[in-house]
Amino acid sequence: MITEYDISRYKGAVLNRGSESINIAPHVLLQPYISCYTVLFPANMPDEAAILPSASTRFIFSVTDNCIHSGLCGVNTRAFNAGSYANKMKLMLFVEFHIGMLFPFLKVEQHELADSNFSLTDLDKTLAQQIEAVLLESESIEVLISTLDKIFLSRMSDFRSQKIIAAMRDKILKYNGNVTQKKITSEFYYSEKHIRRLFLQYIGTSPKMFSRIVRINHVIHLMKSPARFTDIALQAGFFDQPHLNHDFKIICGITPMEYMRNMSVFYNDEFKI
DSSP, rough: OOHHHHHHOOOOOOEEOOOEEEEEOOOOTTTEEEEEEEOOTTTTTOOOOOOOSSSOOEEEEEOOOOEEEEEEEEESSSSSEEHHHHHSSSEEEEEEEOOOHHHTTTTGGGGGTTTEEEEHHHHHHHHHHHHHHHHHHHHHHHHHHHHEEEEEEHTOOOTHHHHHHHHHHHHHHHHHTTTHHHHHHHEEEEEEEEHHHHHHHHHOOHHHHHHHHHHHHHHHHHHTTSHHHHHHHHHHSSEEEEEEEHHHHHSSSSOHHHHHHHHHEEEEEETTT
16 A cells, blocks of 8 residues: 655656645546546644535545545535544545536436535445555555546546536636526526536536535635735625625635634645635
8 A cells, every 4th residue: 555655756747746645637538527636644634624615526535554434525515624534544545526527437416415425335336446445455656546547437438418517517617606597597508497407416516506615715715815805705796795704604604704714724625616
């Protein structure tokens, strides 16, 4: 099994590398579906570390000295604590899927996975066992990544049905969540009911909630600058700061000011939203 020292030894291209983690892009044919593979040695993660709301989905493989657990985390529409679990793990592997792109590999209605964690073994025992074996047996990160690519490439088929949901997703992302459902309906020639069904099936949440998550993530990005909250609210498309505060608290569970005071405990992952 790989160790923390393998992070510095890895010679391939990386998206990001730290002393305890590394993010690596998948095979080029998988890149429209999988954002990245993340290898993490989380022993030093603080107990209070929290994950921000995200419309991305991911497989999570957690290794202790005694066992390995294969999990799946669906779209999370609210922040949740992760540090107290992660820092007990010896090693973690994340397979991060682009928004709406897990469904082709694991044909489960994504709204059934929202705001929950599941055992991947219960949903797809064969896939869970394949990846568990690779994680435990690989002696280098190169071997791990190469074998993961082979597993996911073997599951690829005709994903043309993904194109429409990807186009709608990208439209909302382009405008940082400031797109009305009426505009999506008129541009893509689908009824609001059908669009809602597609979003629940492929992304796991309604178009309205997805747009709200995107908008709040944009606000969090804007908070990295010294701008005032009133200016951030207007720049993000809110009518005023009270409307920003309202939506921010719905998504993150705290106000923007509380987030600013405690932002160090929030885990910001640039490879998902």
